[in-house]
Amino acid sequence: MKTHFKTLIIASMLAGAGVSAFAYKDGDAMMDGKPRAEHRRMDPAKMEEMHAKRSADLKAKLKITAAQEGAWTAFTTAMKPPARNAQQRPDHAEMEKLSTPERLDKMRALRTQHMGDMQAAMAKRDDATKALYAALSPEQKKLFDAEHSRKGSQHGSKHH
Template sequence: MKTYRKHLLAALSALTLGATALGAHAQTTDQSAPQARHGMQHEKLTPEQREQFRAQRIAKLHDELKITPAQESAWTAFVNAMQPPAHAQHDRAAWTHLTAPERMAKMIEMQKQRTAALEQRQGALNTFYSTLSADQKKTFDEKASHFGHGRFGHGHRGNTAQG
């Protein structure tokens, strides 16, 4: 009987220690949560707030790159080409009436449109990038890594190093 009590007491102690450790871990995780949730918080912004955030990031990158007057027109063309695409509203009811092959064909067509838009952005990026000095290219490569995701000024989800 004494052995049973010892085992029970040991098990309760282990549970208590585990719960304490879990609570400490949760507190540590909660302190870093605002950084980890950056992308999710950003998604809750109004369109006006998103545009303001985007404009601030554009201005900051412009300053960090030290764009010269000779590069200004290429910069402006680049920024205009990198405008976020309008989010098309899809008629979900219409999709439910499509067959599986028709839905797949629609998805392929939408993907082709996205690819064409990315190729157009790549052209603008290449044109602008060719006007940069070696130091500017290095800065651009470090600061603008999220351009490949097609979300100029929005950053990449989970990437908290972007400033």
């Protein structure tokens, strides 16, 4: 009986090692079947270019008037992706000097700050969108609603 148990344990360990080896390819960790390199963020310059193009397309479709320009500018400014700040990431050397409980507390504080920043940015976007929407004509509102709902469904299907 003991021999069968040992054989089962050894087989389980070998299977686990095989799965681990499969997860790595050429020293590059795999995520969702793709090398980690494919999961990197898009180039900020390309993101800015795409944002500017989408904004220009929407402005043309809505036919924004001179009277609506202020609300439009506030809207597009609020919608720009935030710049990535190097301060967002903790200093590795500093973190290694901390004990585990201190490190956990530091990470919790950073997460809390990050979530607060995200909430503030989302509130700013919501307010700017509502201000622009209030400045639009009924025809423009219909167009905006159609564009906004399409953007939301594209975003959702892309990530789910």
